[in-house]
Amino acid sequence: MAAALSAARSGAQVCLIEARPRLGGTVAFSLIHTLGGLYDSAGVLLNAGLAEELVVALLQADSSVRKRRMGRTWVLSVCPDIYQAVVQGWVESDRRVTVLTETRVVGVVRQSDTIRALELSSPAGEFRLPTKAVIDATGTAEVVNLVSSSLVQNEDRRAAGGLIFRMRGTPPDAVAFPKGLGILRAIRDAVVEGSLPRQCANVWVDTGARSDEVYIKLPVPIPANWREQQEPAEVTRDALEMQAAVVEFLRRMPEFAQASVSRTGELGVRDGGQVRGEYLLTADDVRCGAMFADAACRCTWPIESWDPEEGVSLEYLQDGSYYEIPLRSLKVRGVRNLWAVEKCLSADRYAQASARVVGSCWSMGEAVGR
Numbered sequence: 280m281a282a283a284l285s286a287a288r289s290g291a292q293v294c295l296i297e298a299r300p301r302l303g304g305t306v307a308f309s310l311i312h313t314l315g316g317l318y319d320s321a322g323v324l325l326n327a328g329l330a331e332e333l334v335v336a337l338l339q340a341d342s343s344v345r346k347r348r349m350g351r352t353w354v355l356s357v358c359p360d361i362y363q364a365v366v367q368g369w370v371e372s373d374r375r376v377t378v379l380t381e382t383r384v385v386g387v388v389r390q391s392d393t394i395r396a397l398e399l400s401s402p403a404g405e406f407r408l409p410t411k412a413v414i415d416a417t418g419t420a421e422v423v424n425l426v427s428s429s430l431v432q433n434e435d436r437r438a439a440g441g442l443i444f445r446m447r448g449t450p451p452d453a454v455a456f457p458k459g460l461g462i463l464r465a466i467r468d469a470v471v472e473g474s475l476p477r478q479c480a481n482v483w484v485d486t487g488a489r490s491d492e493v494y495i496k497l498p499v500p501i502p503a504n505w506r507e508q509q510e511p512a513e514v515t516r517d518a519l520e521m522q523a524a525v526v527e528f529l530r531r532m533p534e535f536a537q538a539s540v541s542r543t544g545e546l547g548v549r550d551g552g553q554v555r556g557e558y559l560l561t562a563d564d565v566r567c568g569a570m571f572a573d574a575a576c577r578c579t580w581p582i583e584s585w586d587p588e589e590g591v592s593l594e595y596l597q598d599g600s601y602y603e604i605p606l607r608s609l610k611v612r613g614v615r616n617l618w619a620v621e622k623c624l625s626a627d628r629y630a631q632a633s634a635r636v637v638g639s640c641w642s643m644g645e646a647v648g649r
């Protein structure tokens with residue numbers, strides 16, 4: 280969306296292709312309610328441009344949207360439904376962007392080092408779209424993988440994905456600090472006793488945008504061959520069983536006695552493989568605050584590793600510091616007119632674990648679109 284808006288503002292004729300019926304991606308459909316990567320450690324906006332415009336538009340959209348301190352970071356707390364409505368309206372109101380929803384990129388027509396066209400599949404049938412430049416913003420390098428699987432780095436031990444669900448009907452601040460810690464401790468004790476499945480030990484709970492709601496994140500291991508799997512539904516089925524067990528457990532607590540699940544997100548993939556770009560952003564770049572002549576944007580989010588066994592760990596950057604993402608790590612190696620932004624940028628897994636948050640994604644997309 281960011282790439283489409285900024286390319287259009289720069290004068291390009293843009294076609295935004297989205298497989299789902301609506302825009303909003305993982306935030307809207309996997310239920311992300313804390314937008315990270317927008318602010319520095321003092322709570323000041325880190326990047327101007329579309330990231331700032333997004334913050335302004337969301338704050339104006341609803342009084343429940345607010346900037347919030349979370350650990351040592353700042354996030355924008357927003358209901359995913361509000362995010363969806365705002366970004367959909369924003370992109371659709373730009374008449375220079377043609378939005379094709381329910382349309383999937385299923386093939387790529389390549390001539391030596393140039394992509395000439397994309398093959399698209401929609402309810403109306405299959406067709407070809409000639410292209411001058413292609414930006415893969417699928418989050419999981421779907422388009423780059425169609426060009427060549429050798430252009431995607433696939434690590435066996437990838438970050439856990441997540442199934443996020445929302446419960447409503449809790450008293451205000453039901454999981455605010457320190458109550459939330461008590462709930463997590465009770466869940467871990469239940470795992471040790473064997474009354475909850477082992478993976479529940481790494482469940483995460485957080486206050487929602489509304490006072491009576493709680494978001495619960497379940498870590499879900501993503502198998503190495505997830506892209507080839509006929510049935511990603513199998514992974515989701517296991518996660519839904521885990522969800523049922525957690526809900527049953529929580530409802531025995533007084534804070535959750537009146538609560539029920541109001542929405543369950545789609546399985547979210549944090550790390551679907553990074554592209555091989557002209558530059559590989561590394562954990563050292565993140566830790567030492569690397570700067571680049573071709574900087575696309577600034578980032579300061581901690582290295583947020585979601586280990587499938589150990590759960591989440593956070594490695595913070597020094598207060599007041601940031602690093603930059605170079606445009607070269609968004610340019611796919613060896614293909615003249617192919618870029619890959621956001622979650623599938625060219626980075627090692629630790630750098631990706633810092634760079635993949637929403638604010639940085641908007642700024643990366645904007646830089647490449649421009």
Ligand SMILES: Cc1cc2nc3c(=O)[nH]c(=O)nc-3n(C[C@H](O)[C@H](O)[C@H](O)COP(=O)(O)OP(=O)(O)OC[C@H]3O[C@@H](n4cnc5c(N)ncnc54)[C@H](O)[C@@H]3O)c2cc1C
Nearest residue numbers: 298304305315383384417418441547548549621622636637
């Ligand atoms: C479980 C989980 C928790 C997260 N928590 C947070 C958080 O708390 N805070 C935060 O800031 N960030 C969080 N993130 C990261 C956040 O989701 C991303 O920053 C954000 O979604 C932007 O990612 P993206 O643009 O790369 O991809 P997405 O948002 O996933 O967008 C990619 C879009 O491409 C579409 N698509 C895919 N393949 C095709 C195809 N072949 N043809 C056409 N369209 C296609 C998809 O339908 C989707 O709409 C989390 C991610 C996950 C998975």
